[in-house]
Amino acid sequence: MHLMMDDQGGNNAVTREYRKGNWTVNETMVLIEAKEMDYERRMKRSGDHSEGRNKPTELRWKWVEDYCWGKCCLRSQNQCNDKWDNLMRDYKKVREYQRKVAEREGNDSKQRSYWEMEKNERKEKNLPSNMLRQIYDRLEEVVEKKGAQTVAATAGGGGGSDPNITNLPYVMDRPMVSTFQPSLPPLLQHQLSAPIPAAIPLPLPQASPQLPPPPAPIIQPPPLSYAQPLPTIDSDTSEHSDSPAKRRRRGGGNGEGTSGTANNINEVSTAISRSASIIAEAIQASEEREERRHRDLLSFHERRLKIEESKTEINKKGMDGLVDAINKLANSIFALASHKNQSSAPK
DNA sequence: CTTAATAGTTAGGCGTTAGC
DNA sequence: GCTAACGCCTAACTATTAAG
Numbered sequence: 490m491h492l493m494m495d496d497q498g499g500n501n502a503v504t505r506e507y508r509k510g511n512w513t514v515n516e517t518m519v520l521i522e523a524k525e526m527d528y529e530r531r532m533k534r535s536g537d538h539s540e541g542r543n544k545p546t547e548l549r550w551k552w553v554e555d556y557c558w559g560k561c562c563l564r565s566q567n568q569c570n571d572k573w574d575n576l577m578r579d580y581k582k583v584r585e586y587q588r589k590v591a592e593r594e595g596n597d598s599k600q601r602s603y604w605e606m607e608k609n610e611r612k613e614k615n616l617p618s619n620m621l622r623q624i625y626d627r628l629e630e631v632v633e634k635k636g637a638q639t640v641a642a643t644a645g646g647g648g649g650s651d652p653n654i655t656n657l658p659y660v661m662d663r664p665m666v667s668t669f670q671p672s673l674p675p676l677l678q679h680q681l682s683a684p685i686p687a688a689i690p691l692p693l694p695q696a697s698p699q700l701p702p703p704p705a706p707i708i709q710p711p712p713l714s715y716a717q718p719l720p721t722i723d724s725d726t727s728e729h730s731d732s733p734a735k736r737r738r739r740g741g742g743n744g745e746g747t748s749g750t751a752n753n754i755n756e757v758s759t760a761i762s763r764s765a766s767i768i769a770e771a772i773q774a775s776e777e778r779e780e781r782r783h784r785d786l787l788s789f790h791e792r793r794l795k796i797e798e799s800k801t802e803i804n805k806k807g808m809d810g811l812v813d814a815i816n817k818l819a820n821s822i823f824a825l826a827s828h829k830n831q832s833s834a835p836k
Numbered sequence: 837c838t839t840a841a842t843a844g845t846t847a848g849g850c851g852t853t854a855g856c
Numbered sequence: 857g858c859t860a861a862c863g864c865c866t867a868a869c870t871a872t873t874a875a876g
Contacts, residue, residue: 510849511866549840571868574842618865 508563512572516562517624520569521576523556525631579617580628586616 512520527549550566553573557564564572583603590600603611604622611618 509867567869568867570840572866575866575868577841578843612864 506563507565507568512564514621514624516557516564517572517576518627519557519560519562520553520564520572521624521627521631522560523553523569524573525634526556527553528631528634576624576628577632579620580625580632582616583620583625584629586614 530552550570553569554564554566557569586603590602593600601610603616603620606614606616608618
């Protein structure tokens with residue numbers, strides 16, 4: 490269970506328990522995918538420059554965090570941000586090196602590609618020692634696409650020349666907290682129960698504020714509603730409207746805003762508690778389904794084992810019978826031959 | 837003023853090795 | 857076998873700059 494219901498001071502809130510420790514390849518792929526979606530989302534938005542002016546800027550990394558959570562990558566926005574920074578550092582080093590290698594290849598200079606190098610050789614050249622090809626390729630895909638999109642948007646774009654512009658209406662009312670769809674579609678319940686392979690291409694998140702994401706193939710980011718947010722409280726640090734550096738500073742208060750009226754607070758807390766119970770139910774259902782699937786899988790394996798065993802037994806019996814028959818045949822032939830010998834012998 | 841991007845730095849976890 | 861020392865790796869923190 491990664492979501493905790495907080496009930497302090499009478500307000501229900503959902504606390505995210507972020508995973509710690511090293512990033513797995515799968516988590517990294519999810520993050521890259523989230524960034525890819527983020528780029529695409531922003532490009533769409535920058536093309537649609539007629540709306541969203543003077544709206545509060547969206548917290549991009551919170552969006553990325555939400556996306557990652559929808560893919561069972563339980564990291565905070567800071568973790569995502571940091572990991573992305575580190576990834577980009579490594580990626581750029583490798584990319585630069587690979588470019589140099591490619592240039593020198595024309596000049597007949599013998600220089601091994603990054604992937605052909607040993608770990609210590611990489612270290613000598615001040616390159617990341619263990620960047621995975623899989624991750625590099627995926628990063629290249631995303632980063633180069635981003636570059637191309639940026640150029641395209643700059644060329645095509647009236648006021649939306651900057652890919653960083655965040656003016657789509659569907660984020661305009663988004664508070665500085667993470668969000669969930671208040672009523673989870675059945676699909677999400679399924680998603681929660683099954684980790685999703687990151688390599689499979691995903692449909693784009695919806696850019697429209699009114700329309701919920703369309704019913705989609707099995708793999709789809711969870712629909713995030715920005716119109717009806719469900720606040721979460723981050724378990725590591727309070728991450729609200731401060732700058733990244735300030736956000737991380739501990740002991741500096743919780744950074745809560747004071748602008749909400751009592752009415753709003755009431756409405757929000759009601760919505761939160763409703764949403765929380767829905768989410769809790771969804772998670773419970775998904776866990777039950779997962780349990781059931783696990784049991785099915787086990788019984789299936791057992792059945793398969795039994796079938797294998799009986800097959801082996803039948804084969805063994807068949808082989809024994811065959812050996813027996815061959816022995817008998819050999820004996821008969823031998824007996825026949827000796828009988829013939831005796832009968833043909835001179836008297 | 838804010839967020840995003842970048843880069844330098846620190847801290848903690850983990851494996852290896854030498855000494856007892 | 858135990859433990860301290862060491863080095864490496866990576867997440868996390870911090871500062872700075874750019875752009876809107």
